[in-house]
Amino acid sequence: MPESPEVEVVRRGLERWVSGRTVADVQVLHPRAVRRHTAGGDDFATALRGHRFGVARRRGKYLWLPLEDVPATDTAAADSTGGEPGAAYSVLGHLGMSGQLLVQPEAVPDEKHLRIRIRFDDIEGTELRFVDQRTFGGLSLHPNTPDGLPDVIAHIARDPLDEEFDDAAFHSALRLRRTTIKRALLDQSLISGVGNIYADEALWRARLHYERPTATLTRPRTTELLGHVRDVMNQALAVGGTSFDSLYVNVNGESGYFDRSLDAYGREDEPCRRCGTPMRRRPWMNRSSYFCPRCQRPPAGPRG
DNA sequence: TATCCGACCTGTTGGC
DNA sequence: TGCCAACAGGTCGGAT
Incomplete structure (x- = not known):
């Protein structure tokens, strides 16, 4: 993918x-x-x-x-x-x-x-x-x-590896949105290049639950998350991208190897690499979200 | 206006 | 062995 x-x-x-x-x-x-x-x-x-x-x-x-x-x-x-x-x-x-x-x-x-x-x-x-x-x-x-x-x-935002990506503007946009963090990461008009796999990976590294409201993120938290997004992308780039099967290959038909390094995506029931708790998968917007129920606590629900 | 969500598409996998 | 449903997920456009 x-x-x-x-x-x-x-x-x-x-x-x-x-x-x-x-x-x-x-x-x-x-x-x-x-x-x-x-x-x-x-x-x-x-x-x-x-x-x-x-x-x-x-x-x-x-x-x-x-x-x-x-x-x-x-x-x-x-x-x-x-x-x-x-x-x-x-x-x-x-x-x-x-x-x-x-x-x-x-x-x-x-x-x-x-x-x-x-x-x-x-x-x-x-x-x-x-x-x-x-x-x-x-x-x-x-x-x-x-x-x-x-x-x-023209409406597609710069991606976080672009040196002109504006971290402060991204944080401000997050604070204004009434949405949740994973939706925001997948919104290509806010930040581009992030898909379901790397969103889950970056959120796991940042210990953020995918349903965390964007309006609750502090500037340091946004900065930390962006750092993880960049780390995940750079590491994937260094090994030629993620490949689960033969569907993704470079122009010479060679697959990438980053799937061997994934910490969250596709690891349902496997132990969290930080705390050992079994990872979970939840249906989310016609796809899946993978997370550690201990490291990535869900946000507090409505009062009651 | 902002946000949400179904449709598109086809190969693979698992259940019966 | 064969059939069928579920699943994978980026983007667009209609619905709310």
């Missing part, structure tokens, strides 16, 4: 293997994989053909490749002078639950769930493949904002 460390691993792979290459041909093999491109698969393929990819970029779980040589059009974004020089448009990607961006030799047989194939106008002999079992992810083409960001993700 790709969260921002996994997406960063993929971004680095794209930067190394795809940036600077020119698109020769695009095959859209499943319409759902380009559903965010409202003009449809044929338009997506036509729009990319002949254009060169710039340096891969990322915000949270989204990554994108600026099109370096798309001529300015009548869109407002085309007047942009910020971001990637000359990049009025970008190909935006989201891996969803099970998406993979693979750079494969052209001779390698198609993956079972191959959704989009991008061939290049060079002699390297490799192509970019978007493979996605559950088709929650996809690729699409969008105009850029003046900051060089695809316009449809």
Whole structure:
């Protein structure tokens, strides 16, 4: 399940293997994989053909490749002078639950769930493949904002590994919300790149219950939590991300190894690594929350 | 306006 | 062995 460390691993792979290459041909093999491109698969393929990819970029779980040589059009974004020089448009990607961006030799047989194939106008002999079992992810083409960001993700907050992430502003936003801490961690407009796995891990490290109201967090507590979020992400990044099965792999098809280091997620009934109390799993928003009932005390309920 | 929650999707797993 | 339900979870949009 790709969260921002996994997406960063993929971004680095794209930067190394795809940036600077020119698109020769695009095959859209499943319409759902380009559903965010409202003009449809044929338009997506036509729009990319002949254009060169710039340096891969990322915000949270989204990554994108600026099109370096798309001529300015009548869109407002085309007047942009910020971001990637000359990049009025970008190909935006989201891996969803099970998406993979693979750079494969052209001779390698198609993956079972191959959704989009991008061939290049060079002699390297490799192509970019978007493979996605559950088709929650996809690729699409969008105009850029003046900051060089695809316009449809302008509402996505910076992720905590971004040096421009504002800890004080995040704390203020938490205090204003009438919600609980795990919901807030998964709210990509507040803080991006955190998914269910790393939210549980960071909350376990911070000894915070997932239903803790955000309005009760003190500034030191928020700072401590952000530190744990960053630690979890950096550790995952160092080993290539989390991988429970073959669904998450980098651009070369290699799995990450961070699952061996998880302290909370997926450890129902196993002893807490701090106090030995059996970990618990609770249904939460159509998914699961894993926590230690002793280290992570639930907040006090309503009076009565 | 802010927040909540179901739908989308498909392979795997477990129960019968 | 085969069938079926439950489960996994990021994002969007409708409901409250």
